[in-house]
Amino acid sequence: MTIFARRARASAGRMHPELSLVSYALLGHLEERDGCRATDLAAHYALDKSTVSRQVAALERAALIERRLDPEDHRVQVLHLTEAGREILAQVTRSRRAAFRERLAEWPEEDLVRFAAYLERYNAGPAGADGE
Numbered sequence: 001m002t003i004f005a006r007r008a009r010a011s012a013g014r015m016h017p018e019l020s021l022v023s024y025a026l027l028g029h030l031e032e033r034d035g036c037r038a039t040d041l042a043a044h045y046a047l048d049k050s051t052v053s054r055q056v057a058a059l060e061r062a063a064l065i066e067r068r069l070d071p072e073d074h075r076v077q078v079l080h081l082t083e084a085g086r087e088i089l090a091q092v093t094r095s096r097r098a099a100f101r102e103r104l105a106e107w108p109e110e111d112l113v114r115f116a117a118y119l120e121r122y123n124a125g126p127a128g129a130d131g132e
Contacts, residue, residue: 002047019088020045023055027064027081027089035068035080064088 026041032038042052056079057064064085070076081089104112 019056019058019064022051023059024089024092026055026059027085028051030065030079031079031086031089035078037070037076037078043078057087 036054038056042049065079066082067077070078
């Protein structure tokens with residue numbers, strides 16, 4: 001797992017050297033949710049608000065996210081991906097898929113099916129562990 005995490009961090013740095021793996025996770029979450037508040041990001045990832053605030057500031061400086069007023073409550077700002085943010089995520093996705101295809105190309109079908117099942121099981125974790 002440690003090697004897997006190191007590879008993910010290295011891959012993130014190659015795609016956009018100024019951004020961390022956490023930044024990519026936040027971008028992915030914003031894409032999945034079509035935007036959310038910074039406090040929602042902090043709660044979802046169990047991060048301190050100041051940590052999220054620093055990450056959000058870096059993503060804003062890189063012009064990968066923008067703040068918009070919530071149409072239902074103008075006191076609230078919602079974070080959304082910019083077009084540049086969407087393109088960075090698309091690049092990361094293409095790069096990761098290519099790396100996975102290359103790394104798994106020689107694996108027999110049976111091993112791939114078993115590996116996928118284990119990943120699904122691992123990602124599911126204990127019931128309610130992901131806060132959803």
